[in-house]
Amino acid sequence: MSTTEERVRALVDANLDIEGRTAGQPLTLDLSIVDAGVSSTDVVAFWKVVCEEFGVDISAEEFAELLTPGDLIAHLDAAG
Amino acid sequence: MLCRAALRSLLCAHLDCANAQLSFGAAEGGKPFALVDGRPVDVGFNVSHSGRHGLIAVAPTGRVGIDLEEHVTRGDFDRLIEAVFGPDEQADLAAVAGDDRIRLFYRLWTLKEAVAKALGTGLSFDVSHFQIPEAIRSGESRGVLWIPQISEARWQLTAIDDRGFAAALAQEISGTSH
Numbered sequence: 547m548s549t550t551e552e553r554v555r556a557l558v559d560a561n562l563d564i565e566g567r568t569a570g571q572p573l574t575l576d577l578s579i580v581d582a583g584v585s586s587t588d589v590v591a592f593w594k595v596v597c598e599e600f601g602v603d604i605s606a607e608e609f610a611e612l613l614t615p616g617d618l619i620a621h622l623d624a625a626g
Numbered sequence: 627m628l629c630r631a632a633l634r635s636l637l638c639a640h641l642d643c644a645n646a647q648l649s650f651g652a653a654e655g656g657k658p659f660a661l662v663d664g665r666p667v668d669v670g671f672n673v674s675h676s677g678r679h680g681l682i683a684v685a686p687t688g689r690v691g692i693d694l695e696e697h698v699t700r701g702d703f704d705r706l707i708e709a710v711f712g713p714d715e716q717a718d719l720a721a722v723a724g725d726d727r728i729r730l731f732y733r734l735w736t737l738k739e740a741v742a743k744a745l746g747t748g749l750s751f752d753v754s755h756f757q758i759p760e761a762i763r764s765g766e767s768r769g770v771l772w773i774p775q776i777s778e779a780r781w782q783l784t785a786i787d788d789r790g791f792a793a794a795l796a797q798e799i800s801g802t803s804h
Contacts, residue, residue, distance in 0.1 A: 580749070585676070586739055587695065589749060591702050594709050610750035 550619050550626070557599060558615070561592050575616035589613070600626070629673050629680040636684050641667055657746030670798070672743055681793055688798035689779075691744030693736040695792050697728050707731070710738060712757040732792035733785050734758050740796035741771065741781060751776075759783070770799070 548556075551573065558579075559569040565583040567574070574582075579589060593609045596602075596618070602625050604612070612618040638645055643662045650658045651666065660667050670685035674694040683692040700706070707719055715734055722730055738753040745751060756776075759769035762785055771781040780800045786793040 585695070586693075586749070587700070587706060587735065590709055591700075591706055594702075594705050606752035606754075607750050610748065613749075 550622050551615075553599065554596075554615055554619055554622070557592070557595055561595055562588055573615040575619070576614050578613040579615075580613055596622075602626075629675060629682065632680075633671065633673055633682050636682060637669065637671060640669060640684055640686075653746055655746045655748060655750070657743075657748075670744075672740075674743075674793070676791065679791065683795055683797075685797055689744045689746070690798065691740040691742065691796045693739035693743060693794050695732050695736050695739075697732055697790055697792065699728060703727070703731060706735075710735070710754050712754055714757050714760070715763065718763050729787060729792070730763070733787055733794070734763065736792045736794035737762065737783055737785060737796070740783070740794040741773075744781065744796040744798065745776065771796075 555573050558564065558573060562579060562584050564579065567582070579592070584592075593604065593606070597604055600622050602622065604621070608621075612621050634645055634648060637660055638648055641648070641660070641662055647662050649661045649664070651661055652658050660669055660671065668687050670683075670688050670690035672683045672690050672692045674681050674692045676694045676696045679694060679696070681692050681694045683690045707716055711719065711734060719727060719730055719734075737758050741756070742748060742751050742753055756771070756773045759771055762769040762783060767786070768782065768784050771783050772779075778800075779798050782797045782799045784795040786795065
C-alpha cells in the first residue's frame with residue numbers, strides 16, 4: 547500500500563507545476579506550494595483533489611495552513 | 627524581481643522618500659505594509675503576477691488588492707466553480723459556454739482573489755462566502771461590494787479584461803481598516 551507521502555507526491559505530479567521540480571522527484575516537505583510559484587487557481591484545484599483522493603473534508607481556512615507537503619501529509623495521517 | 631523594484635520605485639515616488647528610507651513589515655496573515663524610516667505609513671499597495679506579466683496597485687489610503695490571471699483553458703473548471711462560486715455566480719457560468727465561459731470564470735475569479743488579497747487573508751478566506759455584484763457579472767466594469775460577515779468596509783471593484791487576460795482591482799472605499 548502506498549504511503550501518504552507517495553500518494554501526495556502522485557497528486558502533486560499530476561496537478562501542480564512547481565518551480566525547479568520535475569515529476570517523480572521527492573517533495574521538498576517544508577516548501578510552501580505558494581512560494582514555489584503555484585497559482586491560486588491550481589492551489590484551489592489541488593485542495594479539492596486532495597479532499598476527493600483522501601475522502602476528507604478540509605475547509606479553505608484549514609487548507610491555507612497546510613500549504614507545505616510536510617504539513618499536509620501530517621494532517622492527512624492524523625485524519626486517517 | 628522586476629515587480630519588486632517597480633513597486634519600490636512607485637512607493638518612493640508616492641511617499642516622497644528615498645529607496646533607503648523604505649522598508650516593509652508584515653501584518654497578521656502575511657500581508658506586507660510599508661514603513662518610512664521605520665514608521666508605518668498609510669498607503670495601500672498590492673502586486674500580482676501571471677506568466678510573464680505583472681500588475682501593481684497603489685492606493686493613497688485604505689486597503690487594496692489586485693489580481694491578474696491569464697485566460698487558460700482547464701479541464702477542472704467545474705471543480706473550481708463548485709469550490710469558490712456562490713449559487714448566482716454558478717448559474718451565470720452555467721448560462722454561457724466556450725470562450726464566454728472562460729472569460730466570465732476569470733473575471734469572477736480575479737475579482738474574488740483581489741478582495742481576498744485586499745483583506746490580507748489570502749487563501750484562508752473562503753471566497754464562496756460572498757458573491758460578486760450582479761452588475762459586474764453582467765458585464766459592467768465597476769461595482770460596489772459589501773461583505774457584512776467580514777466588516778463594515780465597502781469595496782470598489784473594477785474588472786479589467788482583455789482577450790488574453792483578466793485583471794481585477796478591489797479598493798476599500800469606506801469602513802474601518804484593520
